[in-house]
Amino acid sequence: MISSEVRDRIVETADELYNARGFQAVGMDELRAAARVSLKRCYQEFPSKSAIVLAVLEHRHRAWTEGLDALVRxxxxxxxxxxxxxDYLARWFCEDSFRGCGFINSFAELGAVSPEVADYARKHKESFQHxxxxxxxxxxxxxxxxPQLSILAEGAQATAAIAGSPEAAGQARRAAEVLIDTALREGVSGAA
Incomplete structure (x- = not known):
């Protein structure tokens, strides 16, 4: 099996395990077994657990940006x-695998001990704000x-994860409508 296939399988397996149980709760041996690769092969692809976590965050970032942009378009x-x-948040919150934002979760779990994870989480949030x-x-x-809409979306993610309910997306959307309409009226009157 070629390296990219093994690498992708390890990342996808790690993403599922980390999402379900947390980053620190999943050890390399469990990941190796679930991905059906030897520990040696796992370490050939990723020299450390930190490298796998960063690869998972890159995978999540790509999935988030592509999925969001596809719906927005x-x-x-x-x-x-x-x-x-x-609307994207509403769909995501209804998925059985939804456990909150992986970047917020990774920052909360590992940000104090892994500057690389903290930096990646920050960069992801900055890219969303942009x-x-x-x-x-x-x-x-x-x-x-x-920034108001970004904060509203972030709050909806945290609320939906903690409450275990997708209702936060609809509530956030209704608040966003008010913010957008008010801002657009001000934008038009300010341009006049």
Whole structure:
């Protein structure tokens, strides 16, 4: 089996295990067994558990950005694209595997002992804020809207994970509608 196939299988298996049980609860031996590779092969692909965690975060970042952008692109209007963020959250929160944001979870679990994990989690959150900023700018909204929507989305993720209910997405979407409409009115009156 070629290295990329083994590597992908290890990352996907680690992602499932870490999501279900946490990063620290899953040892290398358990990961190796679940991925059906030898411990030696696991370490050939990843020199440390930290390297696997970072690969899992990269995998999650890619899945998040591609999935979110695919849904956002289906919206017909700039306002609709902003609201599609919350539609994406609603779909995600209904998945059986949803356990909250993997970046928040990794930061909470490992951020104090792994600067690399903390940095990656920060970079992921920054990229989301920039993405929302680009959508808000395209809508003609004032610059304050993007951080507000980002915080609303982050809060919905934490609330849905803790409550074990997808309702936070709908509540956040309704709050986002108010914020967006207010900002767009201010953007139009400020441009006049």
């Amino acid at each position: 289906t919206a017909d209007t700039p306002r609709g694209r902003l609201l599609a963020i919350f 993405y929302v900023g680009d959508l808000a700018e395209a809508a003609g909204a004032p610059s304050y809207l993007a």
